[in-house]
Amino acid sequence: MIAKLTGRLDETGADWAVIDVGGVGYLVHCSSKTLSALGIAGDDCTLFTDLQVSENDLRLLGFATGEERDWFRLLTGVQGVGSKVGLAILSALSPAELQAACAAQDAAMVARAQGVGPKLAGRIVNELKDKASGMPGGVAAAVAAPVGSASADAVSALQNLGFKPAVAASAVAHAQAELGVDAGLNDLVRVALKRAAG
Incomplete structure (x- = not known):
């Protein structure tokens, strides 16, 4: 099992990257968020990976963080969610947003997310609601803000709204991440409202 790749970014496409590790180019399928985090051709990079094996295919999937990979594994454990849909969801939502x-x-x-209908989305949140609370970061960190x-x-x-x-x-x-730790209440509410309503 290939768990991680560290090398040089060779080239990228719509949903893939080639990582040169010691002269060997690994074709890795990625979410758009991971692709944008990799940088440009020639940059050094590290990807956390998951190897999927089917009857006629070996597919290496890459993630910018271990948390993103963990969510991918949870998502693809849901009936009807293959690697393509899993990557589409992680292209649309960060792990923290998915957890929330x-x-x-x-x-x-x-x-x-592209290719995810209401029925499948309902199945995903229903099956992962209990697992979401056990994942690190995300909502738990936000809820733990000092009183x-x-x-x-x-x-x-x-909540009052x-x-x-x-x-x-x-x-x-x-x-808070966008505005910084010194952001005032009014600014936080204004930006958070846009995000929550969007």
């Missing part, structure tokens, strides 16, 4: 969607049972968020902090107040404000706790926490966490 599953925890909040937000099938519409998952259905934003009385601007981020905790922003989460409370979004009718957003589910996990959705509110995820939106505020992303707003």
